[in-house]
Structures are given as C-alpha cells and as structure tokens.
Amino acid sequence: xxxxxxxxxxxxxxxxxxxxxxxxxxxxxxxxxxxxxxxxxxxxxxxxxxxxxxxxxxxxxxxxxxxxxxxxxxxxxxxxxxxxxxxxxxxxxxxxxxxxxxxxxxxxxxxxxxxxxxxxxxxxxxxxxxxxxxxxxxxxxxxxxxxxxxxxxxxxxxxxxxxxxxxxxxxxxxxxxxxxxxxxxxxxxxxxxxxxxxxxxxxxxxxxxxxxxxxxxxxxxxxxxxxxxxxxxxx
Numbered sequence: 001x002x003x004x005x006x007x008x009x010x011x012x013x014x015x016x017x018x019x020x021x022x023x024x025x026x027x028x029x030x031x032x033x034x035x036x037x038x039x040x041x042x043x044x045x046x047x048x049x050x051x052x053x054x055x056x057x058x059x060x061x062x063x064x065x066x067x068x069x070x071x072x073x074x075x076x077x078x079x080x081x082x083x084x085x086x087x088x089x090x091x092x093x094x095x096x097x098x099x100x101x102x103x104x105x106x107x108x109x110x111x112x113x114x115x116x117x118x119x120x121x122x123x124x125x126x127x128x129x130x131x132x133x134x135x136x137x138x139x140x141x142x143x144x145x146x147x148x149x150x151x152x153x154x155x156x157x158x159x160x161x162x163x164x165x166x167x168x169x170x171x172x173x174x175x176x177x178x179x180x181x182x183x184x185x186x187x188x189x190x191x192x193x194x195x196x197x198x199x200x201x202x203x204x205x206x207x208x209x210x211x212x213x214x215x216x217x218x219x220x221x222x223x224x225x226x227x228x229x230x231x232x233x234x235x
Contacts, residue, residue, distance in 0.1 A: 083172075088142075119171040120168055153171075187220070193212050
C-alpha cells in the first residue's frame with residue numbers, strides 16, 4: 001500500500017494535506033508532535049489521525065451541504081386555515097339587512113355584532129326560533145361570500161335578564177395542535193412518500209414528487225375534517 005507522510009499507511013494525495021475548513025482542535029494535532037517524551041507508536045497514531053482528518057473533513061462538509069440543498073429544494077406546501085375577515089364583515093352586514101327586512105323580526109330587538117380582534121360574532125334576539133333563523137342566515141351569507149361555514153363554532157344560547165337569548169359564535173382560524181396531529185396522522189396512514197410536520201398553527205408537507213403532494217391535498221380535502229383548509233406556498 002502507498003505510504004502517507006512519515007510512517008502513515010494511508011493513501012497520500014494532494015487533497016490529504018488541505019487544512020481549510022478544519023476546526024481549531026484538528027489544527028492543534030500537528031503541534032502534539034513537538035511534545036517531549038512521545039514514543040514512536042504515539043507519533044505514528046497522531047500522524048495517521050492528521051492524514052485521516054484531512055481526507056474525511058472536506059468530504060463530510062460536501063456531503064452535509066449537498067444533503068441540505070436537496071432537502072431545501074424538495075417540493076413542499078403548507079396546510080393552513082385562514083379567514084378573510086373583510087368578507088366575514090360583509091356577510092354579517094348582509095345578515096343584518098335581511099333581519100331588518102323580515103316580517104318575523106319586526107318589533108324584536110335583534111343584534112348581530114362582529115369583534116374582529118376576538119374573532120367572535122355575538123347574536124342577540126327574541127327566542128330560540130329567531131336564534132335558529134339567524135344561524136341559517138349566517139351560513140347562507142357566508143357561502144355567498146365564498147366563506148366556508150365550518151369556520152363558525154356556535155356556542156350554546158343563553159338567556160338574558162331582559163328575557164331574550166344571546167349566542168356567541170367563534171371563528172376558527174389557524175390549525176390547533178389537536179387538529180394538526182389528526183392531519184399528520186391521516187397523512188402518515190396513507191403511506192405516501194411525504195413528510196408532514198407541525199409548524200405553529202399550520203402543517204408543512206414535503207415530498208420528492210409533485211404527484212405525491214397533490215395526493216395529500218386530495219386526501220385532506222376528502223378526510224371530513226370539521227374545519228376548512230387551504231394549501232399554500234407550493235414550491
């Protein structure tokens with residue numbers, strides 16, 4: 001076998017002596033050769049380590065760099081649940097107009113208010129039938145404004161001191177941890193060649209093939225979740 005520098009039995013090439021990219025600990029190895037009291041066997045081991053490090057480190061850096069590049073360039077998209085609050089506001093205004101024009105709401109104090117900050121709709125009206133009617137109107141006008149009515153989480157109606165009924169409706173935006181876990185579980189159960197991970201209030205899906213990502217989109221759409229999702233940042 002060709003011999004390396006002074007007693008080292010590793011192959012000797014020009015690249016083996018390249019020290020660029022070594023950390024400080026590797027660069028200290030040659031200085032150990034000047035330590036007093038070293039026997040020939042220890043000197044041999046240190047020289048072999050120097051040669052081996054020179055041969056391996058550039059390759060490892062190249063491997064890590066290429067692996068990272070492949071991961072960064074793999075096709076991916078994000079599963080999100082976003083709400084257009086302006087369209088919600090438009091839909092609620094249309095509900096108010098309809099309630100004002102309906103005969104069965106005449107003479108009945110009725111309020112439908114929207115708190116954007118809390119993402120909550122507050123309903124106040126006369127009785128259970130009118131609560132139900134307002135709920136139906138919300139669903140209809142949301143659909144007309146191209147808003148999925150599944151974003152609405154209706155609370156239980158409560159009585160007021162004035163003998164009326166009130167109800168809060170919470171808008172679901174963002175994917176909570178429990179729902180995100182169910183989405184990831186459904187994707188894994190399909191055994192597609194993709195990776196799904198939870199990132200804050202969304203799910204990132206990565207795969208080698210666009211076809212696999214499109215299969216995930218179809219899977220999630222057909223899974224029957226009680227919350228609408230959008231698929232964004234496809235790249």
